[in-house]
Amino acid sequence: NAGVTQTPKFQVLKTGQSMTLQCAQDMNHEYMSWYRQDPGMGLRLIHYSVGAGITDQGEVPNGYNVSRSTTEDFPLRLLSAAPSQTSVYFCASRDGTVQYFGPGTRLTVT
Amino acid sequence: KQEVTQIPAALSVPEGENLVLNCSFTDSAIYNLQWFRQDPGKGLTSLLLIQSSQREQTSGRLNASLDKSSGRSTLYIAASQPGDSATYLCAVSDSNYQLIWGAGTKLIIKP
Numbered sequence: 001n002a003g004v005t006q007t008p009k010f011q012v013l014k015t016g017q018s019m020t021l022q023c024a025q026d027m028n029h030e031y032m033s034w035y036r037q038d039p040g041m042g043l044r045l046i047h048y049s050v051g052a053g054i055t056d057q058g059e060v061p062n063g064y065n066v067s068r069s070t071t072e073d074f075p076l077r078l079l080s081a082a083p084s085q086t087s088v089y090f091c092a093s094r095d096g097t098v099q100y101f102g103p104g105t106r107l108t109v110t
Numbered sequence: 111k112q113e114v115t116q117i118p119a120a121l122s123v124p125e126g127e128n129l130v131l132n133c134s135f136t137d138s139a140i141y142n143l144q145w146f147r148q149d150p151g152k153g154l155t156s157l158l159l160i161q162s163s164q165r166e167q168t169s170g171r172l173n174a175s176l177d178k179s180s181g182r183s184t185l186y187i188a189a190s191q192p193g194d195s196a197t198y199l200c201a202v203s204d205s206n207y208q209l210i211w212g213a214g215t216k217l218i219i220k221p
Contacts, residue, residue, distance in 0.1 A: 004153070031207075040119075040213055041213050042114060042199070042201070042210070042211030042212050042213050042214070043199075043201075043209070043211040044211075045208065045209070048208075058208075090153060090154070092154075094207065097142060097144075097159060097203065097207060098156055098159070099144075099154075099156060099209070100156075101153035101154040101155075102153050103151070103152050103153045104151075104152070104153055
């Protein structure tokens with residue numbers, strides 16, 4: 001099993017650009033989520049999904065969009081990047097109460 | 111609103127020492143508490159999970175305790191090693207399994 005994979009590992013965007021962060025898992029987990037991690041703060045939940053076709057907002061959803069067309073994939077879209085979205089983004093999937101995390105994407109918006 | 115605090119933010123100790131990392135939370139109505147390890151440039155790895163009905167969990171040199179009434183958890187690391195250097199995060203879960211995270215303690219073990 002590859003577990004949870006994320007691409008890209010690093011990305012630099014200009015303000016106003018859009019992009020998609022990719023996340024995939026091969027463990028057949030129904031629950032997947034996206035977090036952002038900022039210095040001095042805990043991880044914050046952006047969006048989550050409890051299964052294909054079902055998504056919901058987390059604590060900080062503004063400026064982000066998600067979809068879940070398959071069990072395996074859960075992409076995160078930045079619609080119009082802003083400097084405040086500079087962060088490290090983690091995707092996770094969950095089996096019961098155990099969460100499995102991807103390696104993260106470090107995003108810088110200039 | 112649930113808040114999770116970890117103190118200290120950073121800790122440096124000599125190899126071989128036993129140490130304790132602290133985690134506190136404001137709302138005792140939690141489903142479980144988890145401790146994670148984060149290595150630079152890598153994802154998070156779950157270390158220990160304590161259900162709300164449990165008092166402690168152990169895995170190797172790690173022991174985590176939970177006191178719901180006081181809103182506190184500790185992660186005890188015995189006989190620390192340089193390989194234990196990492197950031198340790200705690201997170202509490204509500205009944206919907208949503209996690210609320212602390213900011214972490216960055217641990218450095220000096221050889």
